[in-house]
Amino acid sequence: MRFTRTLALAATAAAAISLGAGIPAAVAAPTDVDSGAPSYQEFASSTYRDVDGGYVVNGDELISSQTDLRAFYDRLIGLDTPTDGLIVNTVNGADDKWSASQVGNLTYCVSTKFGTRHDDVVAAMQSGAALWESASSKIDFVHVSSADSSCTTRNKSVLFSVEPVNTSQYIARAFFPSSPDRQMNVLVDDSIWSSGAWTPTNIIGHELGHTLGFRHEHTRPESGTCFEDSNWRPLTPYDSSSIMHYPQCNGTSGDLSMTSTDRAGVVALYGN
Template identity: 30%
Template sequence: MRRLFSGSALALTTVLVCSAAFADAESPTELTRRLLQEAVAEPSNSAKVESLLKVLVETPAGSGRYVVEGDISIAREEIVDYLKSLKNPDIASSRSDELIVNLVGGKFDYWKNPEQRKLTFGFDEKSFPTADNVQFTRAKFRAAADDWIAACPECGITFTEVAENPFFKIKYEPTSDGTIAMSFFPSSPPSDRFLYVYKPFLAQDLQFDPVGVLRHEIGHILGYRHEHIANIPGCATEGTSWKPITPYTANSVMHYFCGGKGSLDLALRDADKRGHRCLYQTGKACPVSN
């Protein structure tokens, strides 16, 4: 996710399992949750913020950017505002529940103009371990992008690979902390316009459909937040501003594998497609069905 998120769970993180020998000890997941809760309670307390930063993944290393909510990246200077947003979330009212779109300044964060929807991308090929890895990722991204395009041909969204000056780049990072991939939101600044794939994405034992992983990340690029954002039990807490535009879909492409919900294929469901068409064709949430 944008700056999100990307930190946490499927989307993309792998499951952390504690050894029985340490059953009474605080697990890494529990430690992170506790430090997050403490920092949210006192976002102006620099000691608590620093304690949280020590357990967050910094990626790329030395960049000053940290993973939150599984696959969203935020800069060090944004962390206090992010924590405040978790304490006092700005959730626009709606009679429906989800597909969820990001909000910036109270407005939907998506590609509003036809020209903006002609997205170009390129590969940082030198960042990948092998040429085969590049080809693998290219094929999976193309399939994922085509699924979003097919969900609304009339929306005018395209993804075109170019050799020079792409709008965003697809880059590999050798991080193996559990994060699988991470992208950005439409409102992200140019410096954040990367779709990162991490070491687990290329692993042969990846449980998730790699095309699905990239479908999820493209969802963020199109402006969508995580489906489980509204405090679904067993899922990560998330902050910043958002608004639901279709009813909650437990197996949405934007739902982490958490809280007993989610899916390994991360496919576009009918509700996802409906919400996507509503937003990109009308600029509004879907009408509420009776």
């Protein structure tokens, strides 16, 4: 299937869903690009550049450099989609996942710059992480509270940081295991506390799904909209209610809760 639907969505990913490896604030309508895809220069200039220099596409997914952005663009306008719940990101055909030893020690800090919301973010991280940890005993997110006062990507005592951001482009955004160290952070906007049916637990849960390597479920052809790219491998049958499926993209769950199919996909990738 030639890409004909959402190159424009990828370019305006910051406005896609209010979550973000980010949840955006509102999803742009799918666009048919058969009649004339934007040039790479047009695509790049309209793609949101985040506070750490990366590019945010697909609502909340991070691309690290201009070289990677060009490769992403080329895939969007030229590749077919796979025809097969949960899907894992791939890099050069290999699963984008943590090693068995690392996935059991996913250390993080929560910045004290969240101020009075610090404890709330700590709680949301713990409950969001528990969604994945309960699916597989191999997964363990570990809060290193001693690092909270100097919680940035430069802090080498943790694998990743959780930091506040002030943006209207997304509610939160994360990273994939293959992301460079300088972009291994989960950024959270204050709008996470006013996102209606999307609870902070489920929003953070969605983002932590990206940190484990899981892609947006709605990039599958079964969704019928919001196609992103073909760099993924199916782990389960399509799940329109997946925690990784934007409700705005023909999803059937309004609250981003985790499903039994999601849990099966976690086990398929990381084990029981």
